[in-house]
Amino acid sequence: MDDGRLEVYKGYRAQHNTALGPAKGGIRFHQNVNMDEVKTLSFWMTFKCAILNLPYGGGKGGVIVEPRNLSRRELESLSRGYIQKIAPIIGEYVDILAPDVNTDSRIMGWMMDEYSKSFGRLASGVITGKPKTIGGSAGRGSATGRGVMFTVREAFKKLGLNANQTTAAVQGFGNVGSFTAKLLYDIGVTIVAVSDVHGAIYKADGFNPYAVEEYIKDKGSVMGFPGTSSMSNAELLELPVTVLAPCALESQITGDNADRIKARIIAEGANGPTTPAADEVLANRGVMIIPDVLANAGGVTVSYFEWVQNLYRYYWTEKEVHARQEEMMVEAFEKVYETSKKYQSTLRVAAYIVALERLTEAMKLRGWY
Numbered sequence: 001m002d003d004g005r006l007e008v009y010k011g012y013r014a015q016h017n018t019a020l021g022p023a024k025g026g027i028r029f030h031q032n033v034n035m036d037e038v039k040t041l042s043f044w045m046t047f048k049c050a051i052l053n054l055p056y057g058g059g060k061g062g063v064i065v066e067p068r069n070l071s072r073r074e075l076e077s078l079s080r081g082y083i084q085k086i087a088p089i090i091g092e093y094v095d096i097l098a099p100d101v102n103t104d105s106r107i108m109g110w111m112m113d114e115y116s117k118s119f120g121r122l123a124s125g126v127i128t129g130k131p132k133t134i135g136g137s138a139g140r141g142s143a144t145g146r147g148v149m150f151t152v153r154e155a156f157k158k159l160g161l162n163a164n165q166t167t168a169a170v171q172g173f174g175n176v177g178s179f180t181a182k183l184l185y186d187i188g189v190t191i192v193a194v195s196d197v198h199g200a201i202y203k204a205d206g207f208n209p210y211a212v213e214e215y216i217k218d219k220g221s222v223m224g225f226p227g228t229s230s231m232s233n234a235e236l237l238e239l240p241v242t243v244l245a246p247c248a249l250e251s252q253i254t255g256d257n258a259d260r261i262k263a264r265i266i267a268e269g270a271n272g273p274t275t276p277a278a279d280e281v282l283a284n285r286g287v288m289i290i291p292d293v294l295a296n297a298g299g300v301t302v303s304y305f306e307w308v309q310n311l312y313r314y315y316w317t318e319k320e321v322h323a324r325q326e327e328m329m330v331e332a333f334e335k336v337y338e339t340s341k342k343y344q345s346t347l348r349v350a351a352y353i354v355a356l357e358r359l360t361e362a363m364k365l366r367g368w369y
């Protein structure tokens with residue numbers, strides 16, 4: 001520590017199933033990190049990667065720490081110390097790390113540097129989500145929200161909806177929510193509500209989310225954006241909109257409020273925003289839920305592109321990244337949709353079927369009986 005004391009932090013790295021390729025997943029710095037959580041999150045990554053047909057297995061890591069209590073130098077020391085300990089079990093072709101809760105591109109840069117030092121040469125492909133100057137990909141910032149938009153656009157086609165005649169409410173206006181709102185707006189959707197931790201703003205005939213973004217730079221919140229009225233996050237969820245995109249937290253749509261959800265489509269930008277009890281209620285009512293493992297998989301898809309570019313040492317333009325992401329996500333949506341028709345299931349169950357089919361086939365082909 002800066003004052004010379006020695007503090008010991010506990011950290012984990014879990015590798016779930018690597019039949020389809022090296023493990024892939026983020027690192028979380030949070031005081032509630034524990035082994036079960038890390039293992040569960042690595043399981044989730046196995047499925048997300050398999051649904052997108054990425055050549056990866058599942059990985060996840062974490063350190064039990066409240067990073068806000070650390071200075072910049074202490075945070076760097078912790079990040080490097082974590083990598084020193086897990087260096088023998090990670091690698092460009094073994095287990096590839098990424099950002100997660102409370103870890104960002106700056107931390108990815110330190111971690112890549114530390115691993116490269118222990119490895120004896122530049123190993124930029126060991127970690128994704130890096131700053132662009134040291135191997136980050138163009139298009140990573142908007143990737144998750146862009147993926148939400150692609151899947152919603154494909155859902156419109158299946159339901160015979162014209163984007164120009166649809167409305168959307170987006171919960172959360174951070175990385176995922178702000179890009180989701182802006183990119184849905186770009187394809188013609190009327191954005192009637194967005195929110196952040198302080199509450200929601202609403203305007204029946206819509207507003208420009210780019211202007212909300214500018215407003216936040218000055219005011220720090222979406223609240224009070226000119227021309228809108230305010231409501232709670234709970235009220236936002238129950239608006240009569242075509243698309244509801246929960247892009248903030250888990251367990252927002254539950255057995256308690258599922259009956260009052262009026263959206264035609266729910267696009268899960270966040271991980272786990274719908275509880276199993278709500279899932280059942282909504283499925284019975286015919287609400288189309290684009291599950292998190294598909295809707296928010298744009299982030300890991302562009303992380304995969306970053307890794308490929310690192311291994312090739314050849315970088316793509318933002319336009320190329322967007323085009324390749326679109327191709328992979330439309331293909332994944334189509335596969336999940338077809339599977340849901342074949343098994344008469346929800347898109348969530350279909351997504352898990354797609355993943356299990358790919359995983360079991362790979363395990364059988366590799367002789368992992």
Ligand code: NAD
Pocket residue numbers: 144171172173174175176177195196197198233247248249250269270271296297299
């Ligand atoms: P973020 O921190 O950038 O943004 C979170 C947003 O949610 C902020 O606007 C915040 O004000 C709002 N918020 C926080 N608490 C809230 C509350 N109680 N009610 C309403 N809004 C609240 O985070 P993010 O990166 O946008 O991630 C959001 C979700 O998406 C998380 O579930 C994350 O796991 C998931 N996700 C993120 C990515 C990614 O690439 N960033 C990829 C896949 C999944």
